[in-house]
Amino acid sequence: EIETALARIDGVAQAVVTARDDGTGHQRLVGYVVPAAQARPDPAALRAALARTLPAYLIPSAFVLLDELPLTANRKVDRTALPAPDPAAAEERTGREPATAAEAALCAAYAEVLGRERVGADADFFALGGDSVLTLRLVNAARRAGWAITGRQVFRHPVVADLAALARPLAEEKQPDPAPAEPLVSLDATQLAQLESLWRRRR
Structure with a gap:
């Protein structure tokens, strides 16, 4: 899916995307591009074009422009021969x-x-x-x-x-709402007198 989207971008003749170990144990996507004749695709432009159709986590973290893709004896892309991206390019x-x-x-x-x-x-x-x-x-x-x-x-x-x-x-960050206070109870004169009488007996 990523290779197909990359190959459809104007100025791209061939494209390969592979995951490479970044040296810290994490696999990161790298896009390899063979430009079309008279074209020189800019990595930022490639990234922007892919962002229109792919989620951010599927966009390669680096792009490498090649004159041609390395091939095996069977004329298939030799992914083991693809060069590592220049770390300085990412720092820029x-x-x-x-x-x-x-x-x-x-x-x-x-x-x-x-x-x-x-x-x-x-x-x-x-x-x-x-x-x-x-x-x-x-x-x-x-x-x-x-x-x-x-x-x-x-x-x-x-x-x-x-x-x-x-x-x-x-x-x-929002703190939990405090628990509501206990509602006040309204007592009439008779109920108050009964409570007072009960209180006196208990004393």
Whole structure:
């Protein structure tokens, strides 16, 4: 499904998508593209095009442009010969410095979960290799930093700045409503006299 969507993008002649170990034990999607004649697809444009038809977690975290795909003796794509993506290319997408406390906390949480030295406020969680498992870790990391986010928010708003706009300080999380007070009982003069008489007898 991902390869089909990638191959349909203008300027793409051939496409292969595979999962690669990022060195930390996590599998991350990488897209390999052979450009059409006279074309030079930009990774950001490829990512934006895929985002129109695929959920964020199915979009490759990196793209590699190749002159041709490596083939086996049987003329099939040799996936073992596909080169690893350049880690520096991903670092370039981290963007600006955080401008708010929420952005700073989430930048740190992204970096912790994704195993990166630095993550900027324009970073996309899934573009940097996030997945459903790491999403849960991100939610927990944010809570440890004092901010409440949900997994659904991460999937819908994976960019730090967008997610930070939705994050709430844990101190502001809604507290349970207090139990209602016991209703007051209205007594007439006769009932009050009976209660007073009972009280005197017990003394």
